[in-house]
Amino acid sequence: MESLYVIKIGGNIVDNPILLTACLQSFAKVKGQAILVHGGGKLATSMADSMGVQQTMVEGRRITDEATLKIVTMVYAGYINKNIVAQLQAEGVNAIGLSGVDGNLILAHKRVNAAIDFGMVGDIDAVNTKLLNQMLLNNSRLVIAPITHDGKGQLLNTNADTIAQSIATSLATTYQVHLIYGFEKEGVLKDVNDSSSVITKLDKLLYKKFKEEQIVTEGMIPKIDNAFSALEHGVQSVIIGKAERMDELIKGTAGTTITN
C-alpha cells in the first residue's frame, strides 16, 4: 500500500511565519501522499480583540458563539488556509485547501454537553472518504481547515486534532497511514521538565507501565489515548513531536513514535 502522511500543525507554528515556511517545506518534500490539517493560532484571538468580540474560555477551550464562529471561519478557512496553500503552490506542490463543509468532507453535529454549552462546536459524524480518495488520486495535497458543518447549513468549529485522527482512520484501508501531531514539545517526555527525555518508541505495554508509574503526565494522556485509538482503527503509526522538527518527525528520527 502507498504511504499517506496526515500531518496536524497547531497555533505555535501557524503564528510564526518562519517556522511555518520551514514546516511547509518539509510537508512539500514528503514522499507519497500527504494531507495537512491546521489549527488556528493567536490570529483568531487578536481579530476578536480588534473587533471587540469578547472571548470566553471554559476549561481552556474557546466557547464558539456566533461572532466567534464568524471569526474562526474567516481566519481558519480563509486567511490561514489560503496562505498555506499559496506557499505550498510556490513550493511546486499541487495543494488544495478545503474545510469540512466543502464537498461535505466532514459532517458533524453541534456538541451536546449538559454542563457547558460550547456554542457552535462540532463533533464529527462522518468523513467523506470517497472525496479524499478522488482528490489524492488526482495527486492533490490537501490542506484542511477545522471548520465543519451539520448538513443543515450551520458551520461548526471543530478540534483539528480530532479532524486529523478522523481523516487518518478513514483512509487506513486504502493507504499505509502515518499520523503526525506537531506540537510545542519534543514528544512524550519521561521528565516533563527535561526536553531531552523523549520516549522515542511507545507501545501499549510500555504506556501501561508508564501510566502506572505516573511517568506520563495527565496532559498527555488524552493525546496518547487518541493515538492508540487511531492505531486500533488501522493507522500504521502515530508520531507526536515538536512541529519545528517536521523533517525529522516525518523520517521518524524525532518525537515519540506510537505503535501497537
Add this chain to the structure above:
Amino acid sequence: MESLYVIKIGGNIVDNPILLTACLQSFAKVKGQAILVHGGGKLATSMADSMGVQQTMVEGRRITDEATLKIVTMVYAGYINKNIVAQLQAEGVNAIGLSGVDGNLILAHKRVNAAIDFGMVGDIDAVNTKLLNQMLLNNSRLVIAPITHDGKGQLLNTNADTIAQSIATSLATTYQVHLIYGFEKEGVLKDVNDSSSVITKLDKLLYKKFKEEQIVTEGMIPKIDNAFSALEHGVQSVIIGKAERMDELIKGTAGTTITN
C-alpha cells in the same frame, strides 16, 4: 454538449441573507453543470471599519493594501465562501468552495498600472481547466471566491466578473456555456430610469446601433464588451440581469440575453 452555467453574483445579493438563500435555491435547481462565482459585498468594508483599517477607493475601486488583502481573503474565501457552500449542501448540492489559489485554479500577476497602484490586485494569466473539468466530472458544483495567486506565494484580490468570464471561456470547448451576471439592475435598459425598458435580446448589430444612438449608457459598455468577448471565445450566451430573478435569468425569461 452538456450545458454549464457559470453564474456570478455580487455584493447586493451576498449582503442580503434572504435574497442570497433564494438565489442559491435557484442555483441548486440548475439542470446540468454549474459554477458560482461570488464577489464580496459590504462585509469586507464593515470588517475593515471595525478593525480600524482605512479603505482607499480610486475611481470606484478598492486599493488592496496588505491589511485589506488580509480582510478580503478572510471575508471572501473564508466567511462568504464557506457559508454559501454550507447552504448549498443543505439544499442537497455537492458544492465545493475554492479560491483561485486552490489547485492553482487561477494564476494571476499583480496589476501593473503606471498611474494608480491598485496594490495586491491580480490580473488573470491562466485558468486550470483540467482541475475544473475533473471536479465537474465528479458532479461537484463549484463555488469560487475572487482571490487568486501569483504562483510565488502571494495572494491577489481579483475582480469576480473577470474570473467568471475567464472560467466560462476556459470551459467553452467542453461544455455549452451560459454565463450569467446577476447584478442590481433588470438588464441592459433602453432608458436607464425605466426598469421595464429591458432590452431582452442583444446581438452585435443591435449593440452597434444602440451605441451610436447613445441608448446604451457608459457604465454598461465595459460589461457588454466583456460579454461579446466571452461569446467570441466560444461561450454560447451571456445573460445580464437582476440577481434576485436568478430563476428567470437561468431560464432566459428575464434580463438581457447577449448572443453573437
